[in-house]
Each structure stands twice: as structure tokens, then as C-alpha cells.
Amino acid sequence: MSRRIYVLGGYQSDFARNWKRDQSSLADEFSNTVRAGLESARLDAADIEVGHVGNFVGELFAGQGQLGGFFGSVDPALRYLPASRHEAACASGSMALLAAMADLEAGRYGVAAVVGIEVMRNVEGQQAAEFLRPACRVDSEWQEARYVWPCAFSELVELYESRYGLQQSVLREISRKNFGNARNNPNAQARGWHFPEGSFTDNDDLNPAVEGRIRKLDCGQISDGAAVVFLATEARAAEYARARGLRLEDIPHIKGWGHINAPIGFADKLALSEPEGYLFPHVNRLFRETLARAGMHDIREVDGLEVHDCFNITEYMILDHAGLLPPGRVHEAIEAGVTRMGGSLPVNASGGLIGLGHPVGATGVRMLLDGYRQVSGQAGDYQIAGARNLMTFNLGGSATTCASFIVGR
Template sequence: MSPQKIYILGGHQSDFAQNAARADQSVAELFIDTVRSGLTACKLDAAEIEVGHVGNFVSSLFSGQAQLGGFFGHVDPAMRYMPASSHEAACASGSMAILAAMADLEAGRYETACVLGIEIMRNVSGDKAAANLRPAAWASQEWTETDFVWPCAFNNMLSLYEERYSLNKDHLYAISQQNFASARRNPNAQTRQWQFNEHSFSNDDSANPVVSGNIRKQDCGQITDGAAVVFLATESKAVEYAARHNISLNSIPTIKGWGHINAPISFKEKLQLSEPEGYLFPHINTLFQQTLKRAGMNGLSAIDGLEVHDCFNITEYMILDHSGLYAPGDAWKAIENGDISKTGKLPINMSGGLIGLGHPVGATGVRMLLDSYKQIAGAAGNYQIDNAKNVMTFNLGGSATTCASFIVGKTNA
């Protein structure tokens, strides 16, 4: 018996350019405002939502607030006693919340679910933020000699690519340039008004200062405050929703495939599982294969766009070959051939991604699903992919420890 279809009724994203501390906005207020705005955008009544799931990594450290599911009760009186739970898997926390909500609906427990991803991260100093994010690695064992774990960790990934295949840093800069340019078309992007000059994407220490090793400022995703919400429904509920709003059921995007895989938290142990002449992280390629298989698709040729986890540009570069788009070590071809541009054969991160749009850790997986929904619904505005029928996400947590993926499309496409 195959699981029933899960429909996406819509959602809402906060403005990732907003600094919550400067706006005097608490994590509770961001939570409540985002869910209310999502309900309004989708023309849903709070009483229709039967269960809530929250993706969050470190609110207890950044905001001093845990037990986030309790804030559903402050969104609307109808949600006062609604069951809810929170999910943590570092940067993949939002995707874990989506998977849990899907399981609830597939099991027949509920017919509608609200999935919220949320993080406030700009309310502390850079040193404190770095310390708060350390636990996504094996905190007592890895990169203990540095205060800035993640630039150091992904510099290690960059070095491995250099050793195995050689690497032209200009290809990485091209990824960042495209993602910042895409962000300028996204009205919710953190960097949409940022300005760059001819030296911003170069080895110029003034315009593009070193952060760690070969990782420079424009190589990095953003520290971001933000939230995103999506509403999921079973087919029977989607039929009712479509009839009420006088739309076709087939016009409502569905989650056609999903993937979820974990690797050992130790980066060293991940590398011991690496294929010497192949994939640096074989489990990531496995994830792409299992997601496509669950969607009944033979390969990436069925996918019209990707929203991927570019916490650093080297991460997106790694995904270009681990996805199967090119052979290991040949990711540069996708960049030189223009494959990942808006008009290329596989547009990537038209939202701006984590580099351009922003990366509120617990919200990213949910935001990716929401942007995929927008692409399929034709609601992505200036960053719309022409004739998008199927869009895929890839979200990772830690040093590629927890990885998840979804394919969003319409049932007849």
C-alpha cells in the first residue's frame, strides 16, 4: 500500500533582511506573526489545522526560549490545545519537521498540519553566535582549536576537492555571484540591497576578506533571523480546500518524493567512508537517488530546478556532482556551461539560497519547500523558473550529517 499524497496548500516567509533585535521582535512574536500571515495567505482558518511541527536548532541558546510548540496556542484560540512538537537536526531541523508532519498525515492521525521553521541569530555577537553553532559538530572532538567551527569545517571540504580534483576558486565565486544576483530579485532576501564591486568576488583581502583558510566573506551563507511556514494536507482535505476556493485539485502542488539519510557526526569518519575515486560523501548521492526513486523518476532530467544548501559556495559545488548532474570532480562544467543559471538546464537557488536569501538555521528546510511550492504554483515572481513542473530541495545539517530532500510538483506533471 503506497502512502497517500501530501499536498502543500501554501505558506509564508518572513523578511530575512529584518534584524529581530533591532526591530525589538522576540522569537515568540516572529513565530506568531509568521503563522498568522501564513493562514491569511492560504485563506485557512486556524481551526482547520490539526497538528503543528516546529523546526528549530538553538533558540534556547540564542533567545533563551525552548518549548516553541507552545506558541501555537498564542496564534489563535482555536490552536490552544492543538498537539505540537519540535525537531532538531542542526541546519536540517526544518526538513525533519516536514518529515514528521508528513508521517502524521500519512498515518491518518490528522488531515492538516502546520510546519514552521524559525531561528533568531543576529541578537548576539559574532563570537557568541559561533559558539552557539558549535554543537552541530561533535563539539568536544572536532575543530576545537578554532572559535569559528563552520568556516574551518567547510574549508576542509574545499581542501579535499583541491587535493582530489584541483579546484579553480573562480568557479566558487561564480556560484556566489549568481546567488547574490538571484537574491536581488527576491523581495524577502537578506542581501537584496547589498552592493558589490569588481573585487568583491576575488582574492582581494580588502573587498573579500579571509574568514578561515581559503574561505572568504563572499563564500559564506548568512547569519539570519527569520521564519517560514507551510501548510500540508491529505488528499481528502485538499479536495475540500480546492472545492471551497474554486480551484482544480491538480493545481495544488504535492510532495512527490522525499529522502532522509544520516551519517556519523564525525567528519573524519565520514571521510573514511568516502570513495577514493568517486564521491566524497557517498551518502549524499544515495539520498538523491532514493528521493528520485520515491518520486518515480529516473534521474535529474525530470527536475526543473533545485533549492540546495549553499551554507558555503563549496557546498553547492559539491552538490553539483553528488546529485548526479556531473561525474565527481566535474562540477565546474555545470558552471562554465551555464547549466545552473535561470535559463540553464537545471536552475539552482533562484531564491538566492543561503548565500543570497539568508540562513535562519531552523527555518531553511521549510523555506526551501515553500520556494519549491512557489515555483510549481507559478508564484515565485521575479525569480520564477519558466514552466517549472518539478523542483527538488537538498538540505543538510552539520558537516553533512543529517541530509534531507523533497521533490515538489503537480500530480499530472
């Protein structure tokens, strides 16, 4: 990284809330989140010089676009804030972060506010599924599927089973882990959920089929939610530290980042697959590039991961490309407890998308915020002991847009 970018703090809404039921709007929650974030980070609105927003489908779920304009309603000091919105399906929040970093690295501004936000629980499930369909190749992919994304990732399950003999029990262990981690997160959508014996099986009553090989508890959650983080240049972070009696070295910074795209079509991605190697070579490439930018050589040099488990097979696929073990063998690490809390590489201590929730545009921002919390010792009951470096992996569509960050001290 040529210029160091610091993370001054942020805030996440409670992903268990239903904004429609609470009679709260997208605009209300945008303002609430930024104000709470400013208070948490001990910043004044006047400190913010530029804003970036990650959001995928505001026009469809809420009939609202032009989300950068919401900053002007948060505080009079932000009335004329330069701001923009970014979209890359489920990776929209990460695109907003990358754009904010570029602004700061270019020297245009000193402090940026990055908001990720989505309202998704104000319509019935079938309608929500249709609103999320545009992240695939709509003219040719899964056109007859009732629920397009469970159908898509069911294909991924079948690919792993045919290529490597993946056992369904390994995927169910991922769900069990992430729902379990969510119990310790006060903002998790599923923190109060209870699972009777037999829930993580093929029991049609406790765990009904959704599409193909995907069942209810294999899935991430449809959520309403928002998150904000504040990024700063080294000069502004040093000012921030001095004014608050802190040391600059105690403020987390972004050590590495990665961003890669693959063709939007699932079949087009598979055409690039390595017959004896990685299913999605671009995913492994992103891990290597992100680690290299952080001056690291191996995934074991980070202390934890927050990854995009929109389905349990997605977490499995991401870990399979992380370099822990040769392709097709990451189940050995999962079965050995490596990815659990207390293991050598905890994954989704927050509960992930399965347990914490997945307001699409907020997820990338929320992941970075959790990285900040982990490495600054502020993650509370889901703290990874001794964490100094945490890596995120956020994807959009069928792994079309992928982005990663390593935050540490």
C-alpha cells in the same frame, strides 16, 4: 509515496530584518508568521489539526525552548493544538516537515502547520559561532577554530582541490550567481547589497578571509527569520480545492522525499568516501532515493533545485553528488551556465543561503515553500520558467543529516 501529501501554501518572513533592532521576539515572529501564512493560504486557524516546529538553537540565542507551545498564542483555535519541535542542526526544518508528513500519512490528522524559525542576529558574530558549534563533534573536531563552520568547510575546499583540482573561480561564480538571484527576491537578506569590482576575489579589503580558504562572500548569512507551510492529506486538499473553486491537480504535492544520516564526525564520513568515486556516497544515495520515490530516474527530470549553500563549496559538493556529471566534473555544468537562471537546471533561484539568508531552523521549511511557489507560478521575479517539479536538498552539520523533497504538480 503511498499517500499523497499536498502543499496548500505558506509564508516567509523578510530575512533582511533584525528582530532585536525591531524590538520583536521569537514568540512575536512565530505568531506573525503563522497568521500571515494562514491568510496567504486562505486557511482558518481552526483548519489546523497538528503543528510541527523546526528550530536548532532557540535555547542558546533566545533562552527559549518548548517552541511547540507558541501555537497556543497565535489564535484561540490553536490553544490546545498538539505540537512538537524537531532538531537536526541546519536540517531541523526538514525534520519537522517529515514528521508532519508521517502524521498525515498515518491518518492521525488532515492538515498540519510546519514552522521553521530561528533568531540569530541578537548576539555578536563570535558568540553566534559558538552557539552553532554543537552541530559538530565538539569533543574532537575544530576545537581551536575561532569560527568552526568556515574552518570545517575550508577543509572541504582543500579536499576537492587535492582530489580533483577544483578552481576557486568556480566557487566564486556560485556566490556571484546566488547574490545575483537574491536581487529578485523581496524577502532576501542581501537583495539590496552592492559589490564593487574585485569583490569576488582574494581582495582582503572587499572579501576578507574568515578561516582557511573561506572568505566573507563564500559564506551563507546569519539571519533572523521564519517560514511556515501547510500540508494536507489528499482528502483534505480536495475539500480545500472545492471550497475555493480550484482543481485538485493544480495544488502542488510532495512527489518524493529522502532522509539519511552519516556519522557526526567529519573524519568518520571521509573514511566512507569512495577513492575513485563520490566523496560522500550517502549524499548521492539520498538523491537517488528521493528521485526514485518520485518515480524519476535522473536529476534532469526536475526543473530546478534549492540546495543548502551554507558556503559556496557546499553547493558545489551537493551538485557534484546529484548525478549531473561523474564525480569531480560538475564544474563543467557550472561553467556552461546550466545552474544559472535560464539554464537547464537553475539552482537557488531564491538566492539560497548565501543571498536569501540562513535562519537555521527555518531553512528546510523555506526551501519547500520556494518549491511550492515555483511549481505553482507564484515566485514572482525569481520564477523559473515552466517549472513543474522542484527539488530541495537541506543538510545539517558537516553533511551529517541530509533531507530532500520533490514538490510538483
